[in-house]
Amino acid sequence: SETAGKAIITGQHTQTKPMEEIDYIRDNTGKEPLLRGFELLAYSPNINYDDASQECLTEVYENRETIETALDWARKTNGIVTLTFHWFSPLGGYDKSFYSKNTDFDAEKVLIENTHERAAFYHDMDVIAHELRKFQKEDIPVLWRPFHEAEGDWFWWGAKGPVIASKLYCMMYEYYTNILHLDNLIWVWNCPVKEAYPGDEYVDIVSVDIYLTGYEKTDYHIQYEQLIKETSPNKTAALAEVGYIPDINILEQSHIPWAYYMTWSKEFCIGEQY
16 A cells, blocks of 8 residues: 555566566566466366366466465565466366356355355365465465456356355455464455445455556556446555556556556566567
8 A cells, every 4th residue: 555656566477387477577677576476276176187178287287386486486585475366166167167168166056055065165265275374374475366357257256246256255254364364365356346345344455457458558547446436445456467567657647556567477478469
Protein backbone atom coordinates (compact mmCIF):
# COMPACT_ATOMS: atom_id res chain seq x y z
CA SER A 1 0.00 0.00 0.00
CA GLU A 2 2.98 2.32 0.54
CA THR A 3 3.92 1.87 -3.13
CA ALA A 4 0.51 2.28 -4.76
CA GLY A 5 0.14 5.64 -6.51
CA LYS A 6 3.78 6.60 -5.92
CA ALA A 7 5.63 3.80 -7.71
CA ILE A 8 4.86 0.39 -9.17
CA ILE A 9 6.47 -2.96 -8.41
CA THR A 10 7.53 -4.88 -11.51
CA GLY A 11 6.60 -8.56 -11.61
CA GLN A 12 7.22 -11.55 -13.85
CA HIS A 13 5.56 -14.97 -13.78
CA THR A 14 7.69 -18.08 -14.18
CA GLN A 15 6.56 -21.69 -14.41
CA THR A 16 9.78 -23.65 -14.88
CA LYS A 17 12.84 -24.29 -12.74
CA PRO A 18 15.25 -22.43 -15.08
CA MET A 19 12.95 -19.36 -15.07
CA GLU A 20 13.98 -18.47 -18.62
CA GLU A 21 11.85 -15.31 -18.49
CA ILE A 22 14.17 -13.82 -15.88
CA ASP A 23 17.25 -14.57 -18.00
CA TYR A 24 15.56 -12.79 -20.91
CA ILE A 25 14.77 -9.70 -18.82
CA ARG A 26 18.25 -9.60 -17.29
CA ASP A 27 19.94 -9.99 -20.70
CA ASN A 28 17.87 -7.12 -22.12
CA THR A 29 17.77 -4.68 -19.18
CA GLY A 30 20.54 -5.66 -16.76
CA LYS A 31 17.92 -5.79 -14.00
CA GLU A 32 15.44 -8.26 -12.51
CA PRO A 33 11.86 -7.75 -11.29
CA LEU A 34 11.33 -7.37 -7.54
CA LEU A 35 8.18 -9.52 -7.69
CA ARG A 36 8.39 -13.07 -9.03
CA GLY A 37 5.49 -15.37 -9.76
CA PHE A 38 5.73 -19.12 -9.33
CA GLU A 39 3.30 -21.82 -10.48
CA LEU A 40 2.07 -24.74 -8.34
CA LEU A 41 0.25 -26.84 -10.96
CA ALA A 42 2.68 -29.78 -10.67
CA TYR A 43 1.89 -30.03 -6.96
CA SER A 44 -1.76 -30.93 -7.72
CA PRO A 45 -2.36 -34.34 -6.07
CA ASN A 46 -4.80 -35.58 -8.72
CA ILE A 47 -2.94 -35.42 -12.05
CA ASN A 48 -4.13 -38.07 -14.51
CA TYR A 49 -0.80 -39.02 -16.11
CA ASP A 50 -2.34 -41.88 -18.11
CA ASP A 51 -4.79 -39.63 -19.93
CA ALA A 52 -2.71 -36.51 -20.58
CA SER A 53 -1.38 -34.91 -23.74
CA GLN A 54 2.32 -34.38 -24.26
CA GLU A 55 1.76 -30.64 -23.80
CA CYS A 56 0.19 -31.25 -20.39
CA LEU A 57 2.93 -33.63 -19.28
CA THR A 58 5.64 -31.20 -20.40
CA GLU A 59 4.00 -28.40 -18.40
CA VAL A 60 3.85 -30.64 -15.32
CA TYR A 61 7.43 -31.95 -15.60
CA GLU A 62 8.84 -28.46 -16.24
CA ASN A 63 7.01 -27.13 -13.18
CA ARG A 64 8.38 -29.62 -10.65
CA GLU A 65 10.49 -28.31 -7.75
CA THR A 66 9.38 -24.71 -8.27
CA ILE A 67 8.68 -24.43 -4.52
CA GLU A 68 12.37 -25.04 -3.82
CA THR A 69 13.26 -22.58 -6.59
CA ALA A 70 11.00 -19.93 -5.04
CA LEU A 71 12.36 -20.52 -1.54
CA ASP A 72 15.95 -20.31 -2.73
CA TRP A 73 15.29 -17.11 -4.67
CA ALA A 74 13.45 -15.47 -1.75
CA ARG A 75 16.25 -16.37 0.68
CA LYS A 76 18.96 -14.91 -1.56
CA THR A 77 17.24 -11.76 -2.77
CA ASN A 78 14.54 -10.71 -0.29
CA GLY A 79 12.31 -10.47 -3.36
CA ILE A 80 8.51 -10.74 -3.25
CA VAL A 81 6.96 -14.15 -3.97
CA THR A 82 3.51 -14.59 -5.50
CA LEU A 83 2.00 -18.03 -6.14
CA THR A 84 -0.50 -19.07 -8.79
CA PHE A 85 -2.20 -22.48 -8.62
CA HIS A 86 -3.69 -24.06 -11.73
CA TRP A 87 -5.28 -26.75 -9.57
CA PHE A 88 -5.94 -30.01 -11.40
CA SER A 89 -9.47 -31.01 -10.36
CA PRO A 90 -9.49 -32.81 -6.99
CA LEU A 91 -11.57 -35.70 -8.41
CA GLY A 92 -11.69 -37.20 -11.90
CA GLY A 93 -10.72 -35.28 -15.00
CA TYR A 94 -8.13 -35.76 -17.72
CA ASP A 95 -5.34 -33.78 -19.37
CA LYS A 96 -5.20 -30.21 -17.97
CA SER A 97 -8.13 -30.80 -15.63
CA PHE A 98 -7.91 -27.34 -14.09
CA TYR A 99 -9.94 -26.46 -17.20
CA SER A 100 -13.64 -27.10 -16.64
CA LYS A 101 -13.94 -28.62 -20.12
CA ASN A 102 -11.66 -31.47 -18.96
CA THR A 103 -13.46 -32.44 -15.76
CA ASP A 104 -16.97 -32.98 -14.44
CA PHE A 105 -15.87 -32.03 -10.92
CA ASP A 106 -18.73 -30.04 -9.37
CA ALA A 107 -17.39 -27.16 -7.27
CA GLU A 108 -20.82 -26.58 -5.76
CA LYS A 109 -20.76 -30.02 -4.12
CA VAL A 110 -17.69 -28.97 -2.12
CA LEU A 111 -20.08 -26.77 -0.13
CA ILE A 112 -22.11 -29.82 0.96
CA GLU A 113 -20.97 -31.78 4.00
CA ASN A 114 -19.93 -35.45 3.63
CA THR A 115 -19.53 -35.35 -0.16
CA HIS A 116 -16.61 -36.94 -2.01
CA GLU A 117 -15.99 -33.52 -3.55
CA ARG A 118 -15.53 -31.87 -0.15
CA ALA A 119 -13.23 -34.64 1.08
CA ALA A 120 -11.08 -34.36 -2.05
CA PHE A 121 -11.02 -30.56 -1.75
CA TYR A 122 -9.71 -30.69 1.83
CA HIS A 123 -7.24 -33.46 0.95
CA ASP A 124 -5.71 -31.27 -1.75
CA MET A 125 -5.70 -28.22 0.53
CA ASP A 126 -3.67 -30.21 3.08
CA VAL A 127 -1.11 -31.19 0.42
CA ILE A 128 -0.67 -27.56 -0.69
CA ALA A 129 -0.60 -26.32 2.92
CA HIS A 130 2.42 -28.56 3.50
CA GLU A 131 4.22 -26.67 0.69
CA LEU A 132 3.08 -23.24 1.89
CA ARG A 133 4.31 -23.99 5.40
CA LYS A 134 7.88 -24.13 4.06
CA PHE A 135 7.66 -20.39 3.44
CA GLN A 136 6.14 -19.76 6.86
CA LYS A 137 8.98 -21.61 8.60
CA GLU A 138 11.44 -19.18 7.02
CA ASP A 139 9.32 -16.07 7.64
CA ILE A 140 8.81 -15.50 3.91
CA PRO A 141 5.52 -13.75 3.10
CA VAL A 142 3.61 -15.01 0.06
CA LEU A 143 1.11 -13.17 -2.11
CA TRP A 144 -1.38 -16.05 -2.29
CA ARG A 145 -3.91 -15.80 -5.15
CA PRO A 146 -6.16 -18.87 -5.11
CA PHE A 147 -9.17 -19.43 -7.42
CA HIS A 148 -7.93 -16.82 -9.87
CA GLU A 149 -10.11 -15.47 -12.69
CA ALA A 150 -13.25 -16.64 -10.88
CA GLU A 151 -15.33 -14.38 -13.13
CA GLY A 152 -14.84 -16.86 -15.98
CA ASP A 153 -16.14 -20.41 -16.43
CA TRP A 154 -12.92 -21.80 -17.95
CA PHE A 155 -11.54 -23.16 -14.63
CA TRP A 156 -13.49 -25.72 -12.57
CA TRP A 157 -13.70 -23.38 -9.58
CA GLY A 158 -15.52 -20.78 -11.70
CA ALA A 159 -17.65 -23.21 -13.71
CA LYS A 160 -20.67 -22.74 -11.41
CA GLY A 161 -20.20 -18.98 -11.28
CA PRO A 162 -18.03 -16.56 -9.28
CA VAL A 163 -20.20 -16.69 -6.14
CA ILE A 164 -19.46 -20.41 -5.72
CA ALA A 165 -15.75 -19.70 -6.30
CA SER A 166 -15.94 -17.01 -3.62
CA LYS A 167 -17.37 -19.53 -1.14
CA LEU A 168 -14.50 -21.92 -1.91
CA TYR A 169 -12.06 -19.06 -1.34
CA CYS A 170 -13.62 -18.31 2.05
CA MET A 171 -13.50 -21.99 3.03
CA MET A 172 -9.81 -22.05 2.18
CA TYR A 173 -9.20 -18.80 4.06
CA GLU A 174 -10.91 -20.11 7.20
CA TYR A 175 -9.02 -23.41 7.02
CA TYR A 176 -5.58 -22.00 6.26
CA THR A 177 -5.87 -19.02 8.63
CA ASN A 178 -7.93 -20.21 11.60
CA ILE A 179 -7.15 -23.94 11.66
CA LEU A 180 -3.67 -24.29 10.12
CA HIS A 181 -2.44 -20.79 11.06
CA LEU A 182 -0.60 -20.10 7.82
CA ASP A 183 -0.12 -16.50 8.88
CA ASN A 184 2.47 -15.62 6.24
CA LEU A 185 -0.12 -15.56 3.44
CA ILE A 186 -1.24 -12.24 1.96
CA TRP A 187 -4.63 -13.01 0.43
CA VAL A 188 -5.15 -11.74 -3.11
CA TRP A 189 -8.70 -11.78 -4.49
CA ASN A 190 -8.76 -11.98 -8.29
CA CYS A 191 -12.27 -11.37 -9.62
CA PRO A 192 -13.99 -8.08 -10.56
CA VAL A 193 -17.57 -9.16 -9.78
CA LYS A 194 -19.43 -7.32 -7.01
CA GLU A 195 -21.73 -10.12 -5.82
CA ALA A 196 -18.77 -12.50 -5.52
CA TYR A 197 -16.52 -10.28 -3.36
CA PRO A 198 -15.74 -12.29 -0.18
CA GLY A 199 -15.63 -9.24 2.10
CA ASP A 200 -12.81 -7.08 3.44
CA GLU A 201 -12.14 -9.48 6.32
CA TYR A 202 -11.06 -12.18 3.83
CA VAL A 203 -9.02 -10.04 1.43
CA ASP A 204 -5.73 -8.14 1.64
CA ILE A 205 -5.33 -7.16 -2.03
CA VAL A 206 -7.87 -6.87 -4.85
CA SER A 207 -6.61 -7.73 -8.32
CA VAL A 208 -7.57 -8.39 -11.91
CA ASP A 209 -6.03 -10.21 -14.89
CA ILE A 210 -6.04 -8.28 -18.18
CA TYR A 211 -5.15 -9.53 -21.64
CA LEU A 212 -5.82 -6.86 -24.25
CA THR A 213 -6.55 -8.05 -27.80
CA GLY A 214 -3.87 -5.71 -29.16
CA TYR A 215 -1.17 -3.41 -27.85
CA GLU A 216 -2.11 0.01 -26.57
CA LYS A 217 -0.34 2.45 -24.27
CA THR A 218 -2.40 2.40 -21.11
CA ASP A 219 -2.27 2.79 -17.34
CA TYR A 220 -5.32 0.48 -17.13
CA HIS A 221 -7.23 3.26 -15.37
CA ILE A 222 -10.64 2.13 -16.66
CA GLN A 223 -10.01 -1.38 -15.32
CA TYR A 224 -8.82 0.10 -12.01
CA GLU A 225 -12.04 2.07 -11.55
CA GLN A 226 -14.11 -0.99 -12.45
CA LEU A 227 -12.16 -3.25 -10.08
CA ILE A 228 -12.57 -0.89 -7.10
CA LYS A 229 -16.27 -0.46 -7.87
CA GLU A 230 -16.80 -4.24 -8.00
CA THR A 231 -14.66 -5.12 -4.94
CA SER A 232 -13.65 -2.64 -2.24
CA PRO A 233 -12.21 0.88 -2.00
CA ASN A 234 -10.45 -0.14 1.22
CA LYS A 235 -7.89 -2.49 -0.33
CA THR A 236 -4.66 -2.13 -2.27
CA ALA A 237 -5.13 -2.98 -5.97
CA ALA A 238 -2.89 -4.94 -8.31
CA LEU A 239 -2.62 -6.15 -11.90
CA ALA A 240 -2.14 -9.82 -11.04
CA GLU A 241 -1.59 -10.87 -14.66
CA VAL A 242 -1.09 -8.83 -17.81
CA GLY A 243 -0.11 -9.60 -21.37
CA TYR A 244 0.99 -6.01 -22.07
CA ILE A 245 2.75 -4.09 -19.31
CA PRO A 246 1.27 -0.74 -18.21
CA ASP A 247 2.86 2.33 -19.78
CA ILE A 248 5.21 3.93 -17.28
CA ASN A 249 5.00 7.42 -18.80
CA ILE A 250 1.21 7.52 -18.53
CA LEU A 251 1.36 6.12 -14.98
CA GLU A 252 3.86 8.82 -14.07
CA GLN A 253 1.23 11.41 -14.97
CA SER A 254 -1.91 9.64 -13.69
CA HIS A 255 -0.63 7.91 -10.55
CA ILE A 256 -3.26 5.18 -10.87
CA PRO A 257 -2.56 3.31 -7.60
CA TRP A 258 -1.66 -0.15 -8.84
CA ALA A 259 0.75 -1.63 -6.28
CA TYR A 260 2.27 -4.09 -8.75
CA TYR A 261 1.82 -5.81 -12.07
CA MET A 262 2.93 -9.26 -13.17
CA THR A 263 3.53 -10.13 -16.82
CA TRP A 264 2.58 -13.71 -17.71
CA SER A 265 5.19 -16.33 -18.62
CA LYS A 266 6.81 -17.75 -21.75
CA GLU A 267 5.85 -15.86 -24.93
CA PHE A 268 4.21 -13.04 -22.94
CA CYS A 269 7.71 -12.11 -21.80
CA ILE A 270 10.15 -13.69 -24.26
CA GLY A 271 10.27 -12.32 -27.79
CA GLU A 272 8.42 -9.44 -29.43
CA GLN A 273 4.82 -10.71 -29.70
CA TYR A 274 3.72 -8.85 -26.55
